[in-house]
Structure formats: C-alpha cells, structure tokens
Amino acid sequence: GRFDFAFVLVFLAPLFVVALFHDLTSGEREAGRLRMLDALPRGGAKLLRRRMLLRVALLWAALAVPFLVAAVASGVGDAAIFAVLSVILAYLLFWMALAALVARLRWSSVANAATLAACWLVLVLVLPTLAHVAINRAVPIGQGAEIALAQREMVNRAWDIPRETTMRRFYAGHPEWADSAPLGSAFHYKWYFAFHQVGDESVATKVRAYRSGLERRDAAARMLGWVLPSVGVQALLTRLADTDVRAQLAYQDRVRAFHARLRNFYYGYLFRDRPFGRVDFGRAPIFTARMNTAGGSNKAADRP
Numbered sequence: 001g002r003f004d005f006a007f008v009l010v011f012l013a014p015l016f017v018v019a020l021f022h023d024l025t026s027g028e029r030e031a032g033r034l035r036m037l038d039a040l041p042r043g044g045a046k047l048l049r050r051r052m053l054l055r056v057a058l059l060w061a062a063l064a065v066p067f068l069v070a071a072v073a074s075g076v077g078d079a080a081i082f083a084v085l086s087v088i089l090a091y092l093l094f095w096m097a098l099a100a101l102v103a104r105l106r107w108s109s110v111a112n113a114a115t116l117a118a119c120w121l122v123l124v125l126v127l128p129t130l131a132h133v134a135i136n137r138a139v140p141i142g143q144g145a146e147i148a149l150a151q152r153e154m155v156n157r158a159w160d161i162p163r164e165t166t167m168r169r170f171y172a173g174h175p176e177w178a179d180s181a182p183l184g185s186a187f188h189y190k191w192y193f194a195f196h197q198v199g200d201e202s203v204a205t206k207v208r209a210y211r212s213g214l215e216r217r218d219a220a221a222r223m224l225g226w227v228l229p230s231v232g233v234q235a236l237l238t239r240l241a242d243t244d245v246r247a248q249l250a251y252q253d254r255v256r257a258f259h260a261r262l263r264n265f266y267y268g269y270l271f272r273d274r275p276f277g278r279v280d281f282g283r284a285p286i287f288t289a290r291m292n293t294a295g296g297s298n299k300a301a302d303r304p
Contacts, residue, residue, distance in 0.1 A: 005067055005237070006233075006234055006237045006238070008063070009063060009087075009088060009091060009233065009237070010091075010124065010230050010233050010234055011124055011230075013059070013063060013088075013091065013092060013095070014095045014120050014124065015117075015120065016059055017056075017059065017092060017095040017096055017099060017116075018095070018099065018113060018116040018117060018120060019113075020055045020059065021052065021055065021095075021096060021099035021100070021103075021116075022099060022102075022103075022109060022112040022113040022116055023109035023112065023113070024048060024051060024052065024099070024103065025048060025103045026103065026106075026107065026108055026109040026112055052096065052100070056092055056093065056096050059092060060088060060089055060092055063088050063092075064085050064088055067084060067085075067088070068081065068085070071084070080240050083236075083240050084237065084240055087233055087236050087237065087240075091229060091233050094229050098116065098119060099112075099116055102115050102116055102119075123228060123229065123230055124230045127228055128224075128228055128230060128231050131221075131224050131228070131231070132221075135217055135220045135221060135224075136217070138220070139213055139216045139217045139220065140213070141209070141210055141213030141214065141217070142206060142209070142210055142213075144210065146206075147203050147206045147207060147210060150202070150203050150206065151199050151200060151202065151203045152199070154198070154199040154202045154203070155195060155196055155199035158195030158198070158199070163183055163191050164183070166191065166194055166195045166198055167183065167191060167194055169198050170194035170195075170197060170198050173197075173198075173201060174197070177190075177267060177271040180271040180272070181273065189270055190267075190270040190271050193263075193266075193267070193270065197263070211249065214245055214249065215245070215246075215249070217245075218244070218245040218246065221235065222235050255287070258285060258287045261285045262284070262285050262287075265283075265284055265285055266284075
C-alpha cells in the first residue's frame with residue numbers, strides 16, 4: 001500500500017510500542033532491580049505506570065504533531081483533527097494494554113518481544129489478509145473491465161445495424177425526445193449520442209450488481225473493524241478523510257448526475273435542432289472540484 005499516515009499508524013506504530021514496552025517490567029526483573037523498586041515508597045507499580053504514561057505520551061506526540069502541522073496547513077476542520085488524534089491515542093493504548101497483559105505472564109524480555117511481534121503479525125497482517133480473501137469469496141463481483149468491454153462492444157455494434165433500430169431503443173427509454181425529426185441520409189450527432197446512451201444502458205444491470213457487491217464488501221469490512229483494531233483504524237481514517245468506498249460511490253453518483261444534466265442540456269440542441277450561440281456556452285452546466293475543509297478531501301460542486 002501507500003506509505004501514508006495510515007500506514008505509519010497501523011503498521012509501524014505498534015512496532016514502536018513493542019520496542020518500548022516489551023521489557024518495561026521484565027527488564028527491571030532481569031537486572032535485579034524490581035524488588036528494590038517495589039520496596040521504595042514511590043517505586044514499584046507507580047513508577048512503572050509513570051514510565052508507561054510518559055512513553056505512550058511521547059509516542060503519541062511523535063505521531064500527532066506531524067499530523068497536526070500538516071492538517072492545519074491543509075485547512076482540515078477541528079472536528080476531523082480531534083477525531084484523528086483520538087484514534088491515534090486509542091490505537092496506541094490498545095497495543096500498550098496488550099504489552100501490559102503479556103508482561104503479567106512474567107516471561108523474559110525476549111519472550112515478551114517475540115510474543116508481541118507475533119501478535120502484531122497476526123493482528124495487522126495475517127488476519128486482515130485472510131479476512132479480505134474471505135470477504136472477496138463470500139461477495140463475488142465482476143470485473144469493471146468486463147463491464148467496460150461489454151459497453152464498448154454494444155457501441156461498436158451500433159455502426160453495423162440500422163440507425164432506426166438504435167433510435168427506437170433510445171426513444172423507448174427517453175420518450176421526451178421521441179418527437180425529434182426523423183434521421184436523414186446524412187450523419188447526425190443525435191444518432192451518435194443515442195447509440196452511446198443505449199450502450200451505457202445495456203450494461204446498467206451489471207453496473208448495479210457491481211456497485212451492490214462493492215457496498216456489501218465495504219459493509220463486511222467495516223463490521224470486521226469491530227473485531228480487528230488495525231482494520232477498524234484504517235476504516236475510521238478513510239471515513240474521516242472521505243476517501244472510503246462510500247465516499248467514492250457518492251462522488252461517482254455526483255459525476256453521474258452531472259453527466260445527466262450535461263446530456264439533457266445538449267440534447268435540447270441536438271434533438272430540437274436549436275442553434276447554439278455564444279451566449280449558450282455560459283448556460284452549460286459546470287463541474288468543478290473543491291476542497292472540503294472539514295475533512296480535507298476533494299468534493300464536487302456543479303451549477304446549472
């Protein structure tokens with residue numbers, strides 16, 4: 001995957017927790033200092049807790065400060081920043097708690113490190129990978145390239161069939177343009193755009209099935225995030241950044257809606273044979289990308 005903040009937090013930060021916490025207690029015991037620390041008025045468990053809190057605070061700061069600087073510079077909203085900082089802390093505390101649990105077994109420092117490394121391998125790499133394979137098998141979806149190929153074959157086929165056949169299919173789905181003047185012998189762009197539209201509609205069922213599969217896979221992955229912290233943290237970060245599957249599908253919906261508006265705007269000129277003048281350029285729908293300052297992601301804005 002990409003070497004981004006999510007990768008650093010989910011994959012690398014637990015390794016730093018393992019390095020800092022695996023010998024917090026066992027190291028003192030192996031050095032022969034643990035009994036002496038337990039005998040001190042402010043030693044023992046209190047001292048170890050202070051060390052743990054200091055180390056997790058410094059590790060949290062090492063992750064939070066660069067993110068905070070970049071987020072403020074990018075104009076990210078306060079709510080999103082606070083949410084990400086909370087996710088960082090919660091994820092670190094989970095691994096710190098796991099290290100504390102392993103420390104209670106009173107094993108050696110080497111055994112603690114090996115156990116925590118095995119936990120990292122299983123929780124961050126093995127189980128998410130196996131779950132990903134299981135989800136893909138449970139929710140099979142077709143390839144997007146196959147849908148694009150089917151649409152392209154339908155479009156290319158239109159050149160080899162009578163134009164009236166294409167127009168009848170188009171008017172059946174778009175009766176608002178059925179009163180357009182009949183095609184003559186010369187080439188006309190309304191026929192050209194009509195068979196492209198018919199090609200799009202010929203794969204509409206496949207597109208809906210493909211989208212439904214993506215949504216079901218995404219829902220299964222989000223449910224998995226309640227069991228595996230690594231998956232849950234990644235899901236939260238992509239949700240906060242507005243870059244998850246739901247955001248992608250919502251963006252595609254806006255593109256699709258804009259395309260429909262753009263198509264209907266120009267169809268008025270093509271099917272009604274209205275002249276297109278200089279002033280009409282300013283009336284055409286416009287699609288622009290803008291930055292969402294609340295979440296730091298690209299959105300789309302269009303106007304008539």
